[in-house]
Amino acid sequence: MQLKHIANISTALAAASCSLLGQSAEAGTVLDDWQFNSAILLYSEQDRVSAGEGILTARGDFGDDKYLNLGLVVDALTGASATGAVAQPGVQTFTRPSGRGSYDVAAGDTPLDDTFHDTRVQLDVSWEQPLAQDWRMSVGGHLSKEYDYLSLGVNGSLAYDFNQKNTTASVGLSLSHDSIEPEGGIAVGFAPMLLRSNFANDEAYQSAFDATRDRADDTKDTIDLLFGLTQVINHDWLMQFNYSLSMADGYMTDPFKLVSVVDDNGLVQQNLYENRPDKRTKHSLYWQNKVHLSGTFLDASYRYMWDDWELKSHTADVKWRLPMGEQWYVEPQFRYYQQSAAEFYVPFLKQDEALPQYASADYRIGKMTAYTLGAKFGTRLAEGNELSFRIALYQQKPENDGVTAPGVLADLQLYEKVTAVMAQVSYSF
């Protein structure tokens, strides 16, 4: 026998069951085969680059500890970035990297290329599953595409639990192949930046410009290896150690960066396209602690990175999640970063000295310190969904690594601070 009308009685029954259990309301969601995280990030450097980023990740639960992870990142960058050339007491004119058109930089200003804009789309996919008792594995791939850049990669990892699952050892391998095809081709190492105004006509300029370019595109291959150890110290403390090795082979020069050649008076004689080595081996050690401290969560980590470009860096990062009332938490963050200069970093080249094998004036590989000061506010909503807001101040402070600035350069700002603010809204459901 059936009900005369197939009625929805669950709402009335739910009310009756809550009444019996003395509960006022019930959280709704019960089963969740997929979990989603979404975020929008806005990044803005003072007078320089602005970026907007949208992130969507999904984790599908296929039962038996099998998961499919999908990720999509779309970001758009716009604004001006430092070219590496030095400031001058007078107006300077620069040719755009494409060779078409030029822009002027005011006296005393750090030269910025304001044509910097790009949109990037990145897709990630990975599959995780147990392999045998105490063993887990994952395999995945990524694709990232920008206007002039394409990165493709595959990765895999293996983790083994032992010591009553209190210890996990893991090993990961990832391979990526990147190709770059900048507008206007790739400049020969140390090719001069030509100015249209120095040529009689467009044809003469174009043929000279073409001579500074020797190929349209180039590639880079990277192998990353990671060895990790995660240890449960006690039920309130988790510790992790990682060692990672990254070996890159290929084009690592930034095709948009310049190095200024100055005379004894500090006046720019010429701007050359930078030239970096085509091999780089990086090592990094990472130590992380996640501690549950009477209702609060502390996440403290330290990373030491060194490479054969002689760049060494230290990163210390502390996040502390504190409950704020019953529904909200606040998570202040402080991150400190310090790096030494790569061996071929120079703020400028001197006219009377021989050209080195490699040189770059990109402040990002020079000596610098940086810090991030931020806070995240989050709340758990009904059904286990989470909403959070994060705001952070990020400052990069390039430093002089003992170089004496000749002539006019002594009075100019060669190591300009870069200050940025970041705002992020995340929603997990």
Place this chain on the structure above:
Amino acid sequence: MAQINLQQGGKCVVGQFRAMASPCEVLLERQDMALCRTLTELAATEAERIEQKYSRYRPDSLLSQLNANAGQWQSIDAETAALLTFANTCYSLSDGMFDISSGILRRAWQFDGSDNIATQPQIDALLPNVGWHKVQFNQRAILMPHGMELDFGGIAKEYAVDKVLQLLVQQFPAAQAPSIVVNFGGDMSCNRPRQDGSLWQIGIENPSLADQAISAVGLSQGALATSGDSRRFVLKDGVRYSHILNPKTGWPVIDAPRSVTVAAPNCLLAGMLATTALLQGAGAERFLTAQGLQYWLIT
């Protein structure tokens, strides 16, 4: 108190005991054996209390006393009144199909896998004692006709799961309880998602494959309850009579799924919907679809 057994799993600790004729367990996300023992002891004590009060198999239970004294007004406590109120709602919402006075029909039916079906005279002798509408009750007292018997099967275990979970969560300061699953023989409830974001993997039993779980479903919060049992049926002339009896005819519901599992915010609701679905016989799936909750059905 029941004997307690503790085990450490990969991403949880488990406390086990037996109550209500079922294996019972408390799963705790936090890797804390001492806490798990404390919670499991509380759970076992609460389960024992509810079983002692509402078991029809225990002659000294409150329910057995109520049944023994049918025919006169008897006073009841608040908890019993609340359970009867819920049973009353279930009776009206299911159009009289879910009836806590129908248990007496089991005297005519032995669901032992044999071909012994009841005779109509046997059933006719019992039917006058079935019918919740004949019971009068208020928040303080109950009067059921002489010869009637109540049975909280289909409510008591699910109620125990929800009450135990409630009790365990109350052991922690507000909103600070870890993720806990209370599972009494496949009827289970979970208070909140796990801290690490992963899901509790719950196997749904396939009656035709004995103890093999057919599929693991990920539970983050809320309850699952299953009704149906492959081992309790009568097979006669090719017709499989389920152990679910229609209280109006006294005959088993035919063409019912073997087992129905429903996901709902609490175990009582999940259990009630699963049982009511079985009572729809071949219409079980249509009924479940109309409820707008997730379900699994084994036919």
